[in-house]
Amino acid sequence: RAGIPVFVDPFLRVAPLDEIPWIRQCRMLLVCTNLFYGLFRRYHGDVPILWWLHDPERLYQGKFCEKINECYSDHIRVYAVGTLALEAFQRRCPHWPMKGILRFGIADFYRKRRETHPSSKVTFAVIGTICHIKGQDIFLEAVRLLPVALRRTCAFWIIGAREETRFADDVAEMAAALPEVQCLGALDRPAMEEIYAKIDVLVCPSREDCMPVVTVEAMMNARPIIVSDRTGTAVFITEGENGCIVPAGDAVRLAEKMQWVAERPKVRQSMGKKARVIYEEKFSLPVFEKNLCAAIEEVLGQ
Secondary structure: OOOOOOOOOHHHHOOOHHHOHHHHHOOOEEEEOHHHHHHHOOOOOOOOEEEEEOOOHHHOOOOHHHHHHOOOOOOEEEEEOOHHHHHHHHHHOOOOOEEEEOOOOOOOOOOOOOOOOOOOOEEEEEEOOEOHHHOHHHHHHHHHHOOHHHHOOEEEEEEOOEOOOHHHHHHHHHHHOOOOEEEEEOOOHHHHHHHHHHOOEEEEOOOOEOOOHHHHHHHHOOOOEEEEOOEHHHHHOOEOOOEEEEOOOOHHHHHHHHHHHHOOHHHHHHHHHHHHHHHHHHHOHHHHHHHHHHHHHHHHOO
């Protein structure tokens, strides 16, 4: 729709780069995630490659790293979307040199929240596909641990597609036992961009999440965030100033932090404004353009 030519090559799933004719016409390649390591098999070309990793350590299991190590080439330069992704790759594939961090950027769709009545409920939301890694069960257990009187002054939303798994069934059962919880399902993009204006606090209780996009979108919309210490976003948070951090998997600490935030409307407002600054300085498109161009120049100049 933007007028950018797009080509779909089904052989990218199975063929190494040396067997793909159009590769030789490229000045540079940008390859995303470790799942495409197979492209590098038997690669003897001289087209420079920027390999941009977004993957948590759980995706480097078994003989997977042995296969990646067999694909090493001096023409491949490795970047990671954040510290967690970088450290995961360095631990599992230590002889690959890392060039550094290349964060993504997101177009600004900030919508200022419409003023609401002072007695309106404080809305906490978790956004993401309902799966074990995203930790919706941790969020619901934290809700259950909140004082009943406080729960009645809040709303708790779970937003995201539901997979056909036992975990998703368990989450649905937990949610049904808590009248303040709503499962809104998956939302389309326009609805997602609108929903942030209705959220007071975004919670990201992920067990491991290298750089969750929803935390950046929340900060863009001046919403305070509570994240686990196993999210890549945590490195930008100064506790209690521009967000909050809790230990991954710790529902008790999450409940304590949610209560603290719920009872302090002025703190929520201040944290939201400061969170917006993180987006502007780290994840806005002008910043991403500058960082991406610098990485490309470095790869081309290798």
